[in-house]
Amino acid sequence: MAKSMYLLWGSGSPPCWRVMITLEEKKLQGYKHKLLSFEKGEHKSQEVMDINPRGQLPAFKDGDNIIHESIGACLYLENQYKSQGTKLIPDSPAEQALMYQRMMESNTLSEKIGTVLYYHMLVPEGERHDSAVKRNRENLTAELQLWEKYLENVAAGSYLAGAFSLADVVVYPSLAYAFQYGLSAERYPKIAKYYNLLKDRPSIKATCPQKWFQQEQRAEMLKGI
Amino acid sequence: MAKSMYLLWGSGSPPCWRVMITLEEKKLQGYKHKLLSFEKGEHKSQEVMDINPRGQLPAFKDGDNIIHESIGACLYLENQYKSQGTKLIPDSPAEQALMYQRMMESNTLSEKIGTVLYYHMLVPEGERHDSAVKRNRENLTAELQLWEKYLENVAAGSYLAGAFSLADVVVYPSLAYAFQYGLSAERYPKIAKYYNLLKDRPSIKATCPQKWFQQEQRAEMLKGI
Numbered sequence: 001m002a003k004s005m006y007l008l009w010g011s012g013s014p015p016c017w018r019v020m021i022t023l024e025e026k027k028l029q030g031y032k033h034k035l036l037s038f039e040k041g042e043h044k045s046q047e048v049m050d051i052n053p054r055g056q057l058p059a060f061k062d063g064d065n066i067i068h069e070s071i072g073a074c075l076y077l078e079n080q081y082k083s084q085g086t087k088l089i090p091d092s093p094a095e096q097a098l099m100y101q102r103m104m105e106s107n108t109l110s111e112k113i114g115t116v117l118y119y120h121m122l123v124p125e126g127e128r129h130d131s132a133v134k135r136n137r138e139n140l141t142a143e144l145q146l147w148e149k150y151l152e153n154v155a156a157g158s159y160l161a162g163a164f165s166l167a168d169v170v171v172y173p174s175l176a177y178a179f180q181y182g183l184s185a186e187r188y189p190k191i192a193k194y195y196n197l198l199k200d201r202p203s204i205k206a207t208c209p210q211k212w213f214q215q216e217q218r219a220e221m222l223k224g225i
Numbered sequence: 226m227a228k229s230m231y232l233l234w235g236s237g238s239p240p241c242w243r244v245m246i247t248l249e250e251k252k253l254q255g256y257k258h259k260l261l262s263f264e265k266g267e268h269k270s271q272e273v274m275d276i277n278p279r280g281q282l283p284a285f286k287d288g289d290n291i292i293h294e295s296i297g298a299c300l301y302l303e304n305q306y307k308s309q310g311t312k313l314i315p316d317s318p319a320e321q322a323l324m325y326q327r328m329m330e331s332n333t334l335s336e337k338i339g340t341v342l343y344y345h346m347l348v349p350e351g352e353r354h355d356s357a358v359k360r361n362r363e364n365l366t367a368e369l370q371l372w373e374k375y376l377e378n379v380a381a382g383s384y385l386a387g388a389f390s391l392a393d394v395v396v397y398p399s400l401a402y403a404f405q406y407g408l409s410a411e412r413y414p415k416i417a418k419y420y421n422l423l424k425d426r427p428s429i430k431a432t433c434p435q436k437w438f439q440q441e442q443r444a445e446m447l448k449g450i
Contacts, residue, residue: 053371054333065322069329075300076325080318093305097290100301104294107332108279129352146278 001081005031008048008059010038011211012180014110014173015070016058021169022074024203027085071103074166086203088166099161102150106171112136112143113178117221141225144188147175151190156197164201172198180212182220226306230256233273233284235263236436237405239335239398240295241283246394247299249428252310296328299391311428313391324386327375331396334372337365338403342446366450369413372400376415381422389426397423405437407445 005028009016023031036042036057044055051059052068060066060073062080067073078088090096115136119128150160160167175191176199185192198204230253234241248256261267261282269280276284277293285291285298287305292298303313315321340361344353375385385392400416401424410417423429 062318062322065319067322067326069326072322072325072329076322079314079321089304093287093301094290096304097287097292097297097301100297101292101294104297124356127352127354127357131349132352 002028002030003032004063006061007031007033008036008051008057009033010036010043010057012177012209013038013057014177015056017173017176017207017209018070018170019058019060019073019077020207021173021203022077022088022166024206025086025088025164025169026077026081028077028081071106071170074169078166086164088164088169090162090165095162095165099165099167102160102167103170106167106174109143109147109171110174112140113174113222116140116225117181137225140222144178144183144191144225147171148188148190151194154190154194154197159194159198164198168198172204176208178222180219182223183225184223187225227253227255228257229288231286232256232258233261233276233282234258235261235268235282237402237434238263238282239402240281242398242401242432242434243295243395244283244285244298244302245432246398246428247302247313247391249431250311250313250389250394251302251306253302253306296331296395299394303391311389313389313394315387315390320387320390324390324392327385327392328395331392331399334368334396335399337361337368338399338447341365341450342406362450365447369403369408369416369450372396373413373415376419379415379419379422384419384423389423393423397429401433403447405444407448408450409448412450 002023005023007016007019007023009020023029036045036048038057042048043057048057048059049055051061051066054068056068058070058073059068062076065076067076074088090099115122119133119136123132157163159165160171172195175195179185179192179195183191185195199208227248230248232241232244232248234245248254261270261273263282267273268282273282273284274280276286276291279293281293283295283298284293287301290301292301299313315324340347341358344358344361348357382388384390385396397420400420404410404417404420408416410420424433
């Protein structure tokens with residue numbers, strides 16, 4: 001089944017990582033894939049544009065079925081392979097509600113991280129303001145404080161919505177990304193605990209962006225957040 | 226069952242409307258609800274903040290289960306009440322893939338509409354630039370052209386992912402919103418056809434924001450997009 005699948009991805013991209021974790025958890029190893037370079041602009045290549053007209057990664061196909069929205073791909077894979085590998089959507093109404101809630105809240109988290117990290121890419125030089133940089137950082141701090149609270153009781157086996165679920169698949173890469181860019185484990189101890197509890201999970205270890213290990217020095221863009 | 230549910234909502238908000246359409250489609254009428262006023266800042270009231278710490282609407286509860294992310298609430302309701310009312314997630318892999326894809330792509334559409342409509346609310350006076358306004362409008366035009374293409378073959382019973390599905394529940398309110406703010410039906414004939422094909426669907430008619438009928442003149446903020 002996995003042979004019908006094709007993933008175009010970029011190393012270090014949280015949305016790409018989500019899909020790769022899901023494929024591991026659902027025992028769908030053996031899918032075709034191609035690593036592209038953001039630096040070389042390969043995410044704007046014709047091959048990507050044919051799958052994802054916005055020229056973003058991941059670009060994912062299962063046979064003729066195209067899903068390039070990462071959360072959409074995760075939901076599709078879980079629903080198509082329900083009884084295979086890890087069950088990623090809990091049955092109990094309470095856990096399921098929490099799972100969907102946290103999974104969808106990840107968009108706000110990613111957006112606030114991206115607004116800080118990519119300010120200079122997103123905003124042309126003549127439109128940049130120190131006041132905006134400051135506000136973006138304050139907004140990210142408030143957002144991370146929410147997640148720190150959500151993870152108040154984190155422990156092995158008790159993650160964002162109880163057992164490991166799509167909420168973790170979707171949120172974990174963004175939080176790992178934040179640490180990669182210098183987020184303080186001292187300031188966010190619960191998020192750091194969550195990060196450490198899951199970093200050796202086989203699906204996560206097998207797919208953890210190699211790029212990050214090649215950086216000699218960690219970026220420090222989120223230091224002080 | 227619906228009696229255990231409580232929805233805090235604002236009239237004219239596409240995310241609130243999504244949840245209301247889903248409740249109608251799933252035959253969950255009879256839920257408790259309260260209409261709040263954005264103009265009076267009631268979305269920042271303690272009652273909302275207790276459910277949604279970001280102070281946004283909708284704020285939705287089913288018993289003790291809280292889901293304030295609108296797409297999360299729609300997914301939860303469909304999964305909890307699978308065999309009741311309209312089936313909103315198709316079984317066929319091809320339709321399901323397309324449904325998840327379009328549903329999740331709605332975030333990009335909403336964000337680009339919001340960036341144009343709320344520029345003066347989102348960006349403080351000293352940070353505003355005509356070049357940003359122009360770019361935001363161009364980005365929205367490109368985005369709407371994509372949706373115009375997605376709806377190339379729209380017809381009764383053939384919507385965003387075939388039969389009426391969560392893709393329509395989630396996307397329709399944003400497109401209806403755009404017309405409310407002056408989007409040109411001549412420039413986007415397929416989107417306009419889609420809008421008209423669904424506007425009298427019972428779930429949509431029953432929940433269509435009353436606020437819009439009270440406006441004597443339509444806003445024209447999206448004219449020329």
